[in-house]
Each structure stands twice: as C-alpha cells, then as structure tokens.
Amino acid sequence: MSRAQEILYHVFGYTQFRGNQEAIVEQLAAGGDALVLMPTGGGKSLCYQIPALLRPGVAIVVSPLIALMQDQVSALKEVGVAADFLNSSLGFNQAMEIERALQAGALDLLYVAPERLVTPRFLDLLDHLHAEGQLALFAIDEAHCVSQWGHDFRPEYLQLSILPERYPQVPRIALTATADAQTRREIAQRLRLTEAQEFVSSFDRPNIRYTIVPKDNARAQLLGFMRDGHVGEAGVVYCSSRKKVDETAAWLQEKGISALPYHAGMGADERALNQNRFLREDGIVMVATVAFGMGIDKPDVRFVAHLDLPRSIEGYYQETGRAGRDGQAAEAWMAYSIADLVQQRRFIEQSEAGDDIKRIATAKLDALLGLCETTGCRRQRLLAYFDEDSGPCGNCDTCLHPPQTVDATESARKALSCVFRTGSRFGAGHIVDVLLGKATDKVKEWQHDQVSTFGIGTDMDDKGWRTLIRQLVAHGALAVDHERYGALILTEAARPLLRGESRFTMRLDVARPKKRTRGETTVRSADWPSPHTAEGRLLDALRQWRSSKAKERNVPTYVIFHDATLRDIARQRPTSLGDLATISGVGDRKLNAYGDEILALLEENA
Known part of the structure; x- marks a missing residue:
C-alpha cells in the first residue's frame, strides 16, 4: 500500500481512490501542476488534501466562500488533520493565533480567500514559509471564477497569477466542477497553468434526474414536485430576484415547508444564520438567488429546483450539481417561460460587458434554451454541450415520458x-x-x-x-x-x-402524471431502506445519534458521518471495531472517537 493509499484509508476512511484521484494526487505530490475538472461530489478536495499531507510544509487553499472554508476545516479536524482558515469571520486575536500556528509549522492546510492571499501582509508570511521550504502547494478551488466568460467571474481571482512568479517551485492545482473547453483554456492562461497536466472527468451525474417543464402556475408546480417524493428533504430553490426569493420562501412556509430565504439584500447576520440552519439541520429548503450555493458542501441535498431560467448551461449544471453530492439519488427540476428568456437577454444587453462577451453570453443562453426544448434525452444534450458523448440515460423526463x-x-x-x-x-x-x-x-x-x-x-x-x-x-x-x-x-x-x-x-406539452406511475421508481435510491423495516429504524436511530453529536461539536451532521456511511453501518451491522473500520468513511480518528458508541447503539437496536 502506497503512502497516499495509507492516508486515504487511515485518515479519510476510504479503501480506494475514485476516477482520476490517484493520478492527480501523484502528479501534485511529485511537484507537478494540475488543472482538474471533476463534477460536484466527485472528490475534488482529496486531490489536494492528501498531497498536502504527503509534502513538507503547509498547503494554501484558495476558496471564495467563508462557509466552504469553515465546513472543510471542521471536516478535516474531525479526522485529525491540522487545518484552519483565515477570513473576515475571525476576530483580531483569533487571526493572530492562526498566523502564529502557520509560522510555527503547526498547520497542514490553511484556507484563505483570494483577496486576503494577495495582501502584502499575507505575502510576507508566504515569503517566510517559502524561504524555509515550508510551502507544500497552492490549491485554487472554484477556479472557473477566473474566467470572464463564466457565470461566477470574480476579479480578485485574476491576481492569483502572482503565485508562479513569486513561488515558481511550489506546485499548484486549480479545480472546478464547471468549465467547457473555452473556459478551461482561459483558466490555464490566466492562472499561468498552460504547462499543467489536465485531468477532465466525466461531467455525468447519473444519480441526478433532470426534469424541465413550461411554466403554468410555477408555485403550484413547485409544491407538487416537492410533495411527490421530497417531503422533509433538504433542497434548494433558485429564483431570479430577491423579491421572488422572499415571497416564495414565505409561501412555502405557509404550506408547511421548512423554507428559508437567502440573497445578497439580506443582512450578513441573517444570511449566516439561515445558511447555518441549512447546513446543520435536516430537511431545510433554501430559497435563494445564485448568491447562494458555490462551495456549499452539504452532501444530502435531495433536490434543486429552478423557478426561473439560469443564465447558461454552465450555471444550470453547477446549480443542479449541488444535489446528490453523496452519490444517492437526487432530482433537478425547472420551470421556465419566454418571460425568463426576455429577462436574461435584458441582463446581457444592459450589462457593462463588451460586445464579445455579450455574444458569448447570448450563445450560452441559446444553448440552454435548446436543452429546455429538446425532444431527446436531457442528459445526452447536457453532456454534449461539454463535448462528451453519451446514450439516452433513462433517468430524465424525456426518457421516462417521451414527448409527442x-x-x-x-x-x-x-x-x-x-x-x-x-x-x-x-x-x-x-x-x-x-x-x-x-x-x-x-x-x-x-x-x-x-x-x-x-x-x-x-x-x-x-x-x-x-x-x-x-x-x-x-x-x-x-x-x-x-x-x-x-x-x-x-x-x-x-x-x-x-x-x-x-x-x-x-x-407537445403533455401533462405528466401527478403521481409516479406504476413501475417508475422515485428518485430516492432503491438502496435506501423503508422506515418501517428493521434496517430503516436502525438508520433513523443512527441519524438521531449523529444529530446529537453534531450539536455537541457545533458542526454540520455530515461532518460526523455522511448518510452513505450510516446506511452501510445499518446494512452491515458490524459487531466489532475491526468490522466497523471496514465501512467506507470510517477512518482511524472517527473509529476511536465514535466506534464504541456506534457498537453500543447497534446492540441496543439488535
């Protein structure tokens, strides 16, 4: 077993790498640069976290969102990795303490925002570490933010080109879940990664079912969708305006749905409170503008719904990709109309972008409209946009209910x-x-x-x-x-x-059955046990135990264990610590921290 595989197993609790993970880890650990395109839920974080533990010094992870930093650091600490973050949520004394730990070589990974990284103070810290040979690597997450053609352009990302100039021998990895060939070229050019090895995984998210419908009383359509298989489940509903977010969240609350609003017009404290509730509580539905979502690492989001047309296929792909990160069955649902198209084209024309960018944006919007109106397989059309060939999927609305x-x-x-x-x-x-x-x-x-x-x-x-x-x-x-x-x-x-x-x-717009037809499975995985079975009751007990542990530690429930890990525990019913150690997601630290409690719970529910 290689050192990388030992870390994968003993620290993170996984028995084998997935897809390109091992090749990426080897490339980075050996000092090479990498540009990684991997779908949401594909395991991008491990691609730099394991090399960070293999190489001497600290890995600097550039991340655009506070929520992502906090969650990833909590998850790393839970498995025993020395990680921390520096962002605006910290007080002066807390920041100074973390900087001292950084200078003392006490951290394996440090998460920072791009605007902080390029400040003279932080660059001085990096210079000191570099002189001591204590810079392991730079990881640039959400790298599509550097692309002016993209849907999440952030100008501060352009400044990251300073890294190869200032620290030419330190390996870099840029990661994104959403980039067509044109955007990948721009990422490589702007971040000076043209010589980096490129790793492109399949864009396919086979666990997500895609459904797109013409608007006809969109709120009622949304409620019908949610009540048909998603009651009590976590989800995200995207709206195009702040006003619509507030009104939709209030309306869903009236209908008995645990819905919360999120948009840039809210106060920072209220946004943070709602986001934390979404991350830490089960069954919360977040109604939001696109200000919400990038970097949200909640694995058990069972659906993403759009009440308005996104700006592009890239935006649609990234937003729907926030569902089913745990690999379990999830659903992406959207209602759209010509009015949405008018609104998006108005946004393009009224923007301050140049004519070239406006033409690109219009072409991307037209491609999304083509996805909405296709009579063929949605997934096939979606993947073709990213230059990936596939056959009909059998798990989208046009495959399940072929249009006339x-x-x-x-x-x-x-x-x-x-x-x-x-x-x-x-x-x-x-x-x-x-x-x-x-x-x-x-x-x-x-x-x-x-x-x-x-x-x-x-x-x-x-x-x-x-x-x-x-x-x-x-x-x-x-x-x-x-x-x-x-x-x-x-x-x-x-x-x-x-x-x-x-x-x-x-x-033809043919009304689909309001309820699932006989023989048509719900989006929930067939592996998920019924709550009326012994396995289902045990799984419920495990989830309640996990919730109490998460509250004790003030972390999201999935930081303790993912649903998939609890499902495997309920199914396999390990009777010893050795058996429990073989469950995917149970590393050494978690085995020591929780193993006896889990075995006791299993014995109580035997």
Whole structure:
C-alpha cells in the first residue's frame, strides 16, 4: 500500500481512490501542476488534501466562500488533520493565533480567500514559509471564477497569477466542477497553468434526474414536485430576484415547508444564520438567488429546483450539481417561460460587458434554451454541450415520458405571419389574442381585428399557441426584443418557413402524471431502506445519534458521518471495531472517537 493509499484509508476512511484521484494526487505530490475538472461530489478536495499531507510544509487553499472554508476545516479536524482558515469571520486575536500556528509549522492546510492571499501582509508570511521550504502547494478551488466568460467571474481571482512568479517551485492545482473547453483554456492562461497536466472527468451525474417543464402556475408546480417524493428533504430553490426569493420562501412556509430565504439584500447576520440552519439541520429548503450555493458542501441535498431560467448551461449544471453530492439519488427540476428568456437577454444587453462577451453570453443562453426544448434525452444534450458523448440515460423526463411531436408547419406560418402583420411590436400574449380572434381592447386599439391573420388560429387553444411561439423562439425563427417589452420579431430563419421551403415540428406539452406511475421508481435510491423495516429504524436511530453529536461539536451532521456511511453501518451491522473500520468513511480518528458508541447503539437496536 502506497503512502497516499495509507492516508486515504487511515485518515479519510476510504479503501480506494475514485476516477482520476490517484493520478492527480501523484502528479501534485511529485511537484507537478494540475488543472482538474471533476463534477460536484466527485472528490475534488482529496486531490489536494492528501498531497498536502504527503509534502513538507503547509498547503494554501484558495476558496471564495467563508462557509466552504469553515465546513472543510471542521471536516478535516474531525479526522485529525491540522487545518484552519483565515477570513473576515475571525476576530483580531483569533487571526493572530492562526498566523502564529502557520509560522510555527503547526498547520497542514490553511484556507484563505483570494483577496486576503494577495495582501502584502499575507505575502510576507508566504515569503517566510517559502524561504524555509515550508510551502507544500497552492490549491485554487472554484477556479472557473477566473474566467470572464463564466457565470461566477470574480476579479480578485485574476491576481492569483502572482503565485508562479513569486513561488515558481511550489506546485499548484486549480479545480472546478464547471468549465467547457473555452473556459478551461482561459483558466490555464490566466492562472499561468498552460504547462499543467489536465485531468477532465466525466461531467455525468447519473444519480441526478433532470426534469424541465413550461411554466403554468410555477408555485403550484413547485409544491407538487416537492410533495411527490421530497417531503422533509433538504433542497434548494433558485429564483431570479430577491423579491421572488422572499415571497416564495414565505409561501412555502405557509404550506408547511421548512423554507428559508437567502440573497445578497439580506443582512450578513441573517444570511449566516439561515445558511447555518441549512447546513446543520435536516430537511431545510433554501430559497435563494445564485448568491447562494458555490462551495456549499452539504452532501444530502435531495433536490434543486429552478423557478426561473439560469443564465447558461454552465450555471444550470453547477446549480443542479449541488444535489446528490453523496452519490444517492437526487432530482433537478425547472420551470421556465419566454418571460425568463426576455429577462436574461435584458441582463446581457444592459450589462457593462463588451460586445464579445455579450455574444458569448447570448450563445450560452441559446444553448440552454435548446436543452429546455429538446425532444431527446436531457442528459445526452447536457453532456454534449461539454463535448462528451453519451446514450439516452433513462433517468430524465424525456426518457421516462417521451414527448409527442406533430408537424406544425402551417401553424408556424400563421404565427410568423401574425407577427409580421402586427408590425413586430407585440409580445406573445397579443399575438395569441389576434390568432384566436379575441377582440380585446388592445387588439381593437391597434386595429388588429382588421388584419388578415385575425382569427385564423382557432384550430389551437391559447396554451398550444404559446407553446408553438416558445418553440419558434428556441428554433431561432422568432427573436425577443427585450427593449420593447418582449416584442416578437422575425429572423432570417423565418424566411424558409414562410416561403414553404422548410417544415416545423412542434413538441407537445403533455401533462405528466401527478403521481409516479406504476413501475417508475422515485428518485430516492432503491438502496435506501423503508422506515418501517428493521434496517430503516436502525438508520433513523443512527441519524438521531449523529444529530446529537453534531450539536455537541457545533458542526454540520455530515461532518460526523455522511448518510452513505450510516446506511452501510445499518446494512452491515458490524459487531466489532475491526468490522466497523471496514465501512467506507470510517477512518482511524472517527473509529476511536465514535466506534464504541456506534457498537453500543447497534446492540441496543439488535
């Protein structure tokens, strides 16, 4: 057994590396640089934590969020690793104590924010350590923050290019869960990692089920989704605005859901309180803007829901990736509409970014719209965006309920003609009224009850026309002018349709069963025992014991043990410390700290 494997087993409690982990550890431990792309829950942290214990000195971990630092340090201390963090949550005396420990060589890992790392004071500390040969490595987490094309750009990350200039012999590793090829190239260029060995794992998260639905009373749709398989489970609901976050959280609370709001407009203390409750309590649903989530290391999030369209496939992938980090079954659900598309395009156009960045952002948004409207496998389309080939997954809505399609060429021509006849100045609602022959006040005011397309669409209902128009936008035959309040305009792609030179196939929005159909499994893993079985009751007892330990130590429950570890304990029922040591996630320190209590609990529940 190699030294790295010994650390993996005795410190972290795992019997074998996963995927590229071992190769990355070897590269970094030997003094080489690495650029790592690994999906959320793939075990990125071990890729630098183990080399930090193999190499002399301290590893400096650059992390953008206080919550991530605190949780990772708590988890490391729990397994006996000397780790700490420096951030704005500390008082002066606490920070000085940690700096003294750093200078004395008493730390294996130190987590810092990028803006602190590049301060003259901290660089002086690093200079001293470097002169003594006590800098083990630099780990740059959430490295996509360096990319101006990305969805989480943070300018302070650009300053990290100082590291290879100042400490050229210290190995560096940059890690991210979300980066297409273009973003990876920018990370390598901006962080001066062009010579680094690149490790790209599969983007696939097979334990996540993807579902995307058109909006039709989104709140009610969300509640129905949550009540069908996610009652009492931890989840995240993303909204596009602070106001919507507050209103949605309050509404869910009225419906009996333990929901909390989180957005940048809240006070820091309230945000911290809600975040801590989400991390430390079971079954909390966090309703949030995208200000929440990056670096949140909670493994038992069972669902992520979007009430509004994200900005890109990268954003969608990263946000949905916060579900099921423990490898157990989880669900990603989203409701969207053309209004969401209008809003996101308005954000792009009104930003201060240059034209190139706006074009890239628009293309990324269009790719996301294509994912929403695909008739094929969602996962296949998602992975293809990241240049990864796959077959149909059998675990997304379009695989489980294949959508029906019809030839809607004539209807498409009617809709396009109506947009043209009304002057390309009106949104979908007005166009649908004209097509259906509704003589509303607005239709009369503009004399659109006199145009040739008035009333030519009575063969389809309001919902059908809205579906068709949405898909014409996704197809590119119609565009939405956000500067004119969502007015629909014709594009060049509309010409062949109007001329009869091409055909248009429409995906039908068919209502799915409100309850799971016979034979269709819920997203909860088949390995998860029923609470009515002896194994299920034992698992519940183990989780209650874990909660009490977490409260004693003031850490999240998963810092004590992950659900997967408790599940294996309940299933295998070890009768000795030696047997317990073979359970994945039970390292030496945790075995010594909790082994006797767990065995006693198992005996009580025999």
